[in-house]
Amino acid sequence: MEGLTVRVARRFAETMLYWKGHLQAKEIRRFLGVSERTARTMISLWRDQGILPPYRNYSQRRLVPSEDFDPGPQVTDPTITYSLLLVAEAVPGNPFSSLGLPGGGHDLSMTARIPSGPRREIVAACLERAPLSLIYAAKSGIEEFVFSPSALVRSRGRFHLRGFRADGRDALRRPLEDRYVDIVPARAIEASRETTAIFVGLDGDEDWHTIEQSRFRLSPELSDEERLCYEHEYGVADTGFLFVEQRRALMNYVRQELLERQCWRRDGTSVPIWCDWV
DSSP: OOOHHHHHHHHHHHHHHIIIEEEHHHHHHHHHOOHHHHHHHHHHHHTTTTOOEEEEESTTTTEEEEOOOOOOOHOOHHHHHOOOOHOOOOSOOOOSSSSSSOTTTOOOOOOOOOHHHHHHHHHHHHHHHHOOOEEHHHHHEHHHHHHEEEEEETTTTTEEEOOOOOOOEEEEOOOOOOOOEEEEEGGGEEEEOSSOOOOOSSOEEEEEEEEEEEEEEOOOOSSSHHHHHHHTTTOOOTTTTEEEEGGGGGHHHHHHHHHHHHEEEEEEEEEEEEOOOO
16 A cells, blocks of 8 residues: 555544544554554554554553654644544544545634644543543533533534533532533533543433424515525525424524524625524
8 A cells, every 4th residue: 555545544543643542453454444464564664664653562552652743733633633523434433534525625614723632632532432521611600520422513613512411510519410411622621531430322312312393484684686596595495494404402503503694795784694483
């Protein structure tokens, strides 16, 4: 193997080492669809070239990053990593998909550059389906809780994680209800692996497994010409209504996405494109 395949495999290896903290030959084998012998040959070659660090020990048969391990921004940028998780065949799981990201596109989401320290622990927990102990900047104040991250969602330019919150306390040390919640990973102040808690998946999340439909109508503030544009843009020329089927847990994101969209006019003013149908 050479060329693009090797470069992609190397980036996969560096990504796993940086975010998950270790790498096993079987992960390369699953990702590339190669034999165990080929995977170990690639790792040995990269070790000889100084690209990858040595194994921790023979019994564990897994690589861990060395002290001077310093991958490039394509690996360390959390936004890229989250995007790879989004297109993966399973989340949590392999942070790469068999299908590459479409080339030539532009994501205009305005996001601040945030230190990735806590989010490395969060990504590792996603990959390993492990609970986390979080100190979290909620709108109501600092919260501390154990969180089991199960599903990744991107909405309005931000990443959210759906999972189960347990053993929580708010800023006044009052207990928080154990329940399924969404968190914004960038709001995590501190994150550490929780070794005593049991991971709670989405099996018991009724809102996640319930599909509901919402109906939205084009805003009456649109002119006739503007209405015609959006009827064709959204494929609602026949009805004037947009029907959305989505998990109940995510419907609030759908509503925010649509109700915040504006029709901008040449004079710099704007009116909403959509409104709820009650």
